[in-house]
Structures are given as C-alpha cells and as structure tokens.
Amino acid sequence: MSKQIIYAVVSMLCLVLLGCSEAKKDPQNEFNYLTEAPIDLGVISNDAAAVAFLSGSLVTVSDINTTKIKNQFQLNKYKKVTGISLSQDNNLLLVGFENTLNVWDLKSSLLLGQFTVAGLSEFAKISKVAIYANPVLVLVGMTDGTLNLIDFENSLTKQAKLHEARISHLELGEHRQLIMTAGHDGQVKLSHIDSLKSKFSYTLPKRVTSAATGLKNETLFVSDALNEQLLLRPFSNTREPIKLVYHERFRWFRAAALSPSGDYLATGSSKYWWTLWDAKNGREIDAFAIESATSTAMILDMHFSKDNILTTLSSDGIVEFWDINTLASSLN
Known part of the structure; x- marks a missing residue:
C-alpha cells in the first residue's frame, strides 16, 4: 500500500470516527530532515x-x-x-x-x-x-x-x-521565579522556586496530556485526556477559563506552545497535523499537516520565536518552520 493511500485511509478514519477538521498543507513551508x-x-x-x-x-x-x-x-x-x-x-x-x-x-x-x-x-x-x-x-x-x-x-x-500522581509537564518561568508543573492527577500548578509552595492551582477531571505557559506565566494552556482544553489567566482579575472551540465531540492534544505575544496557541494532535488557535478567545484558526515520512508521524515538541515563527519537531525526525504571521493574515 502506497504512502498516499495510507494517509488517505488514516484521514478518512479520523473524519468518520472523530469528525476531525481537514488539515491543510502549506506549500511555502520550510522543513529539514x-x-x-x-x-x-x-x-x-x-x-x-x-x-x-x-x-x-x-x-x-x-x-x-x-x-x-x-x-x-x-x-x-x-x-x-x-x-x-x-x-x-x-x-x-x-x-x-x-x-x-x-x-x-x-x-x-x-x-x-x-x-x-x-x-x-x-x-x-x-x-x-x-x-x-x-x-x-x-x-x-x-x-x-x-x-x-x-x-x-x-x-x-x-x-x-506537588502532585498525587506522575508529573508529566515541567517548566521554569523566564525570570526563574515560578515552576509550572502538571500531572496525571489532572492538576496544573505554579509553584514558587524558593519554597516550592503553590501560588496557583487548577484541577481538570482527567490526567493532563499537554501544557504550556506563556511569558511571565500570564497565560497557561492545559488539556486533559477527556475533553477539557483550557486557557487560564492565573494572575488576572478575570479568572474564568477560556475553552477551546471546535466542532468535534473531542480532540486529543499531545504538545502545545504559546506565542510570546500571547495572541496564538499551537497544539499538536496524536496524528500528523497541528492546530493554530486564537489565544484571546479559544477559537480555531486552522489546522495544518506536517511533513511526514510515515503514517504514524506526530509532533514531539513545538516552539514559538519572538518573531512568531513556530518550529515543530516530529517523530519522523523532521523539523518545520511556520511563519504564523503569514498564515494568520492569509486566513483573515
């Protein structure tokens, strides 16, 4: 069975079983093996x-x-x-x-x-x-x-x-004051580096599958293994979480990154695509297919630069560079 046929079968299964949006391929996207x-x-x-x-x-x-x-x-x-x-x-x-x-x-x-x-x-x-x-x-x-x-x-x-089960996500803030942790107990926390005491905590129903923090910990993204995907503002007067908005019944999130400006969220799925979101309201902007060599390719890590270039690393050993400003403006 050819690679193209495998991709088509996988995509069709996803559309039938999960109702996934069709991911687009960016012909201008640069990538390296x-x-x-x-x-x-x-x-x-x-x-x-x-x-x-x-x-x-x-x-x-x-x-x-x-x-x-x-x-x-x-x-x-x-x-x-x-x-x-x-x-x-x-x-x-x-x-x-x-x-x-x-x-x-x-x-x-x-x-x-x-x-x-x-x-x-x-x-x-x-x-x-x-x-x-x-x-x-x-x-x-x-x-x-x-x-x-x-x-x-x-x-x-x-x-x-800090958690009642496995710690699955771990990151130190840019000024080395707060540590972000998330775990299989469904909790995401910001803890002070000196005392390791929690300054912010939020609990989801199931284990955390992806988490990311923005600059100065002003925004946290967290998703669990069920259907909770939230943008949190830990130190804002408005603490009501923003839920991601999409048509499907549920989605699975494996990786995530927040842009330095706080405007965008990128999430990696369990398949060979990623999704760009408006971090101010949780609405989906679009989904994009990654360059892949196998039908099982998935994103292992994601990184935003200050110039809004998103770099993705896949399990196929491919890094890709996505110009978010160009992608977002072309979709407006």
Whole structure:
C-alpha cells in the first residue's frame, strides 16, 4: 500500500470516527530532515537553533537550520530514557533515566556528572526533567508526584510533593521565579522556586496530556485526556477559563506552545497535523499537516520565536518552520 493511500485511509478514519477538521498543507513551508531513523524523544532549544533527540540508545544534538550533528552520545541500551533537556544557552544536555541523571557539557562533549534522584515513595521513578544554566538548576519530576530541584551553585536540593500522581509537564518561568508543573492527577500548578509552595492551582477531571505557559506565566494552556482544553489567566482579575472551540465531540492534544505575544496557541494532535488557535478567545484558526515520512508521524515538541515563527519537531525526525504571521493574515 502506497504512502498516499495510507494517509488517505488514516484521514478518512479520523473524519468518520472523530469528525476531525481537514488539515491543510502549506506549500511555502520550510522543513529539514534531521535523521532517517524514527525519534523516540525530542526537544527544541530555547532559541530554536538546536534540537536534541533520542533514537534507540543514541542521543544526538543537531543544528536545526543546517542539520549538522554537533554532539552524539551512546547510551546504555538497557537503561530506559525517561526525558531529555537542553539548557537555554545550549551548552548543557540532561538525560534522565529511571532513577539517575547524566549531564554533558556540549562544548567539550564531556560527561560532567551522574546523579541519583529519588522521590518520596521508594518506588518512584523519574518522569520529566529540565535543565537551566547560569546558574545551573535541574528540575526532576517523579512518578509519585514529587518535584526535586537541584541547585548546583549553592549545593542545595529541595523536594516537595506537588502532585498525587506522575508529573508529566515541567517548566521554569523566564525570570526563574515560578515552576509550572502538571500531572496525571489532572492538576496544573505554579509553584514558587524558593519554597516550592503553590501560588496557583487548577484541577481538570482527567490526567493532563499537554501544557504550556506563556511569558511571565500570564497565560497557561492545559488539556486533559477527556475533553477539557483550557486557557487560564492565573494572575488576572478575570479568572474564568477560556475553552477551546471546535466542532468535534473531542480532540486529543499531545504538545502545545504559546506565542510570546500571547495572541496564538499551537497544539499538536496524536496524528500528523497541528492546530493554530486564537489565544484571546479559544477559537480555531486552522489546522495544518506536517511533513511526514510515515503514517504514524506526530509532533514531539513545538516552539514559538519572538518573531512568531513556530518550529515543530516530529517523530519522523523532521523539523518545520511556520511563519504564523503569514498564515494568520492569509486566513483573515
């Protein structure tokens, strides 16, 4: 069966079973192939200049624009990788395993250290990781809902039980004051970095499948495994959530990103397309098909630049660059 026929069958099934809107293909869209091997995990750097991804037991850091490989590290094939993260200056790579962390210096390609991390439960394992530089901070979410914060400059480790189940999303705000976490308990939280005490919390009926925070944490997007997809304004006088508006009975959201201006939301589905939303009212602008090499392609990570360029990374090892200003204006 040809690739085109497979795509047609998958699209038809989606339309029949879920009522999905037909995704458009942008003929002007630029894309780059990073690898021919499928990607298990992948993250886009803070400046969208680099990408780190895992294929089998090999983790690679590549330049997004040239696709040139900058670093490669062979991991123990018997150890399960639970997360990867690039520091915002692109100098550090963090790889999380079930109970240990590896940190590499990407300038020298040297392993800086290996660390063991535990939760409050003796059976807890690492579920989400994030690393930040200048000074170096490591955030580690655990399957029992515990958050570990490791401050290397001050030789401090803090721990708090923020969730009642697995932490699935983890991000530190731009001014390093608030940590956004979300988990399988359906909760999304903003917690102060010094005390790890919650400053904002919202609970959804089911486990969180995607979450994103805007600049200064002024907007949060969160979706669960049922049919709740909300834009929240944690510190606004108007705290009524904005629900995403679409025709289908439900949709599944795997990835999300908010534009720096707060005007747009991008979400990745469980299939080979993504959707652009008006973040001010939750209305769908349009859906776009990603470049794909297989019928199982899906978006692993999404990133907005200050110029409203959306970068997407797919499980097929393809990065794409979407000019949101052009797309939005062409649809008006």
